Amino acid sequence: MTAEIISGKEIAAKKRLELAKEVEKLKAQGITPGLAVILVGDNHASKTYVRNKQKACHELGMYSLLVELPEEVSEEELLKKIDELNNDPVIHGILVQLPLPKHIDEKKVIDTISPTKDVDGFHPVNIGKMMTGENGFLPCTPFGIIVMLEDTGISVAGKHAVVVGRSNIVGKPVGQLLLNRHATVTYCHSKTENLKHYTQTADILVVAVGIANFIKADHIKEGAVVIDVGMNRNEAGKLCGDVDFEEVSKKAGYITPVPNGVGPMTITMLMYNTVKAAAESINR
Numbered sequence: 595m596t597a598e599i600i601s602g603k604e605i606a607a608k609k610r611l612e613l614a615k616e617v618e619k620l621k622a623q624g625i626t627p628g629l630a631v632i633l634v635g636d637n638h639a640s641k642t643y644v645r646n647k648q649k650a651c652h653e654l655g656m657y658s659l660l661v662e663l664p665e666e667v668s669e670e671e672l673l674k675k676i677d678e679l680n681n682d683p684v685i686h687g688i689l690v691q692l693p694l695p696k697h698i699d700e701k702k703v704i705d706t707i708s709p710t711k712d713v714d715g716f717h718p719v720n721i722g723k724m725m726t727g728e729n730g731f732l733p734c735t736p737f738g739i740i741v742m743l744e745d746t747g748i749s750v751a752g753k754h755a756v757v758v759g760r761s762n763i764v765g766k767p768v769g770q771l772l773l774n775r776h777a778t779v780t781y782c783h784s785k786t787e788n789l790k791h792y793t794q795t796a797d798i799l800v801v802a803v804g805i806a807n808f809i810k811a812d813h814i815k816e817g818a819v820v821i822d823v824g825m826n827r828n829e830a831g832k833l834c835g836d837v838d839f840e841e842v843s844k845k846a847g848y849i850t851p852v853p854n855g856v857g858p859m860t861i862t863m864l865m866y867n868t869v870k871a872a873a874e875s876i877n878r
């Protein structure tokens with residue numbers, strides 16, 4: 595079997611066209627969706643992502659504000675900046691690019707963002723709402739994965755979904771979203787004994803471990819749906835995922851590439867959340 599490639603890039607482009615129309619409607623009502631991105635220090639990878647986010651904003655006719663703070667900025671100053679943005683009516687979404695320097699408590703930072711502007715979906719209020727299925731903001735990467743599956747016509751209900759990785763920003767929430775859509779979910783992680791035993795029974799395999807080419811053909815079941823969340827650089831400096839695309843794509847039913855898979859969907863859902871935040875600001 596040769597896997598069908600799920601193009602995150604194409605699905606993202608289609609969704610962005612729909613979003614651009616929503617932006618138009620909001621603008622007609624006098625509201626331009628605004629996203630503030632806070633970047634602390636000058637991590638090279640972070641800068642690339644931040645640039646992509648700004649570009650997406652501009653393409654959709656949204657307002658984007660980049661707040662660049664020096665590596666040595668104090669936690670207090672960062673929290674003060676967030677508070678300012680919480681109270682700024684032209685800003686509907688706030689994203690603090692992670693990771694942050696070691697002297698800053700990430701938890702405190704996330705907790706300070708108003709849940710109504712938390713377009714990353716990282717605030718405990720939004721995590722709680724996701725668990726109970728209430729209206730809130732869903733984290734962008736997990737949300738993007740669900741939208742990709744939906745758009746490709748892959749049904750989730752009753753399927754065995756195996757998630758490899760248990761981070762708060764990808765592994766845990768993507769498992770929850772799959773469960774909300776009635777999958778039977780198994781979480782695997784670095785302490786899992788006999789990983790293959792689980793991955794080989796996956797109808798849908800989501801991999802977010804941060805190790806280049808970690809998942810091989812013998813990890814998967816013939817015809818499985820393989821979602822690669824990895825963003826690694828190989829020895830040659832080339833972007834590659836957590837899945838060995840070369841061999842796994844010969845056995846899977848569907849596979850997402852890296853780049854042009856999950857990444858563009860993440861940014862699209864960030865735009866979606868910001869538009870949603872702007873629309874919901876009308877009724878407050």
Ligand SMILES: Nc1nc(=O)c2c([nH]1)NC[C@@H]1CN(c3ccc(C(=O)N[C@@H](CCC(=O)O)C(=O)O)cc3)C=[N+]21
Nearest residue numbers: 642643689690691692693714853854855857858860861
């Ligand atoms: N508060 C916060 N929210 C985030 O959402 C967040 C973050 N911090 N910190 C870093 C990670 C990483 N991330 C990516 C988003 C898009 C691509 C993306 O579009 N990648 C392109 C390739 C980009 C390239 O060429 O380097 C692709 O996969 O095709 C990658 C990575 C969001 N993150």
